[in-house]
Amino acid sequence: MDIRITEVKEITLPISSPIRNAYIDFTKMTTSLVAVVTNVVRDGKRVVGYGFNSNGRYGQGGLIRERFAPRILEAEASTLLDQTGENLDPDRVWAAMMTNEKPGGHGERSVAVGTIDMAVWDATAKIAGKPLFRLLSELHGVEADPRVFVYAAGGYYYPGKDLAALRAEMRSYLDRGYTVVKMKIGGAPLTEDLQRIEAVLAEIGSEARLAVDANGRFDLETAIAYAKALRQYDLFWYEEVGDPLDYSLQATVSEFYPGPMATGENLFSHQDARNLIRHGGMRSDRDWLQFDCALSYGLCEYRRTLAMLQRHGWSSRRCIPHGGHQMSLNIAAGLGLGGNESYPDLFQPFGGFPDGVRVEAGYITMPELVGIGFEGKSDLCRVMHDLAE
Structure with a gap:
């Protein structure tokens, strides 16, 4: 044919x-x-x-x-x-x-x-x-693992959202099976953000871990001030502290923050990723890389990024992509990434999992759906088929 x-x-x-x-x-x-x-x-x-x-x-x-x-x-x-x-x-x-x-x-x-x-x-x-994750594992000669770690991203600033509402949001993620939750920081003064963090930590207790995300907002002075304040908490990670291309800032802040840090969602090529590894002070034993294939030339380029990481002594398990989409879920299951972001309540119908997939103790199990699996998510499938037909 x-x-x-x-x-x-x-x-x-x-x-x-x-x-x-x-x-x-x-x-x-x-x-x-x-x-x-x-x-x-x-x-x-x-x-x-x-x-x-x-x-x-x-x-x-x-x-x-x-x-x-x-x-x-x-x-x-x-x-x-x-x-x-x-x-x-x-x-x-x-x-x-x-x-x-x-x-x-x-x-x-x-x-x-x-x-x-x-x-x-x-x-x-x-x-x-075949499911994409099965095809990828075959192409690379590795064993697929359908069980993928996912964390719940939320904690955005919202008109009228007080600490009680923030706590209720995070509780809802725990009720749905997540063991790591993420919230935004940097959109309020440090003292207010610390109150927000402590409210969430009080809510989740020992049931889950908390990650915080500054979305690249801070200059060096502010990033270090937050780093010093955040050291008192056992956070899952401190994410994207400053401009994503300011590798010197990232490297400097890591000297003030011994805990895990995360960045990479706004780096859009394997060359930019390589510069982060070379110059950003990232630590392969604790830090996390968030490159998102849907923003960075796709899976073809992402495979070049993974090959670069291997050459620099990094495990693919240190990669937890940004974006919360099923493409990265397939890459995680097929190529052995550390997990994937999830937006339980936002950016629908594009985020989330196929119908019937549930989070259990922080993990989902990939269904055996052909392709990426979009057809298994009914609300997204309707939108896609309207375009094709």
Whole structure:
């Protein structure tokens, strides 16, 4: 069969919310939803791969429609296939998208490519008739582990949200099976944030651990002030203390904070990730890396990032991606990451798990759904099928 991609469709959709973190509010947040349509038929239906970009970055419709999708459709179909000619080769599709792109300048380009890349991998796994995490483990010669650690991300600033409401939110995550919860800091004065932290710690007690996230807000002086204040708590991590490209700031703050730190969600290439490892003072025995494939050129690039980490003595288990989407869940299960972020109540229908998947003692078990598994999440499936059809 002459396998080919026949269409690449995109629609920009709102995922707005009145929440805010230390840097931005989400009242006008959007995402791009992409459908990569193929001429392959499975069980009487054409194979369509789906993808979308993570929260925190806006939809990339212009770049997708005007630059990257046309390159895929203009490429000779055979150049996008694997050596057997019986399936797509995501690396070759990725190379076609990046034709005539200069090095560097990653920015929004990496989000557009990562969105399409997700859809290509979904289609590839569907053509193969396998869950993506199973396909990835086979490609890399490793054993898949369907059981994946997840933590609950929340604790945003919200109009009228007092300490009681914050405590109730965190309690709801524990009631749903999470053992690690995360809250935002840096959007209020230090003294107020410490009150918020202590309220959450009082609520969760020994039932769970707490991580805090500054969303890159702090200058060096403020980051160190928070580090000194946070040392009194046994936190799961202290996240993204300053500008993600200020590796010197990250390295300096680590000297004042002996506990685990986390960063990486706003680094969008394996080169930027490499600079973090080289110059950011990250400690491979305790710190966490949050690179998000949906924002950083996709899984093709993420595999290059993982190879770089291995060369620098880092385990893939130190990676817990940002974004809370099923793509990273598949990577975690297939390539042995340390877990994945989860947004139990936000950014729907794009976040969360397939219907029926429950968090148990901080872990979920991946269902054996073909592709990424989007079709197992009914509210998301409806939106995706509306685009493809």
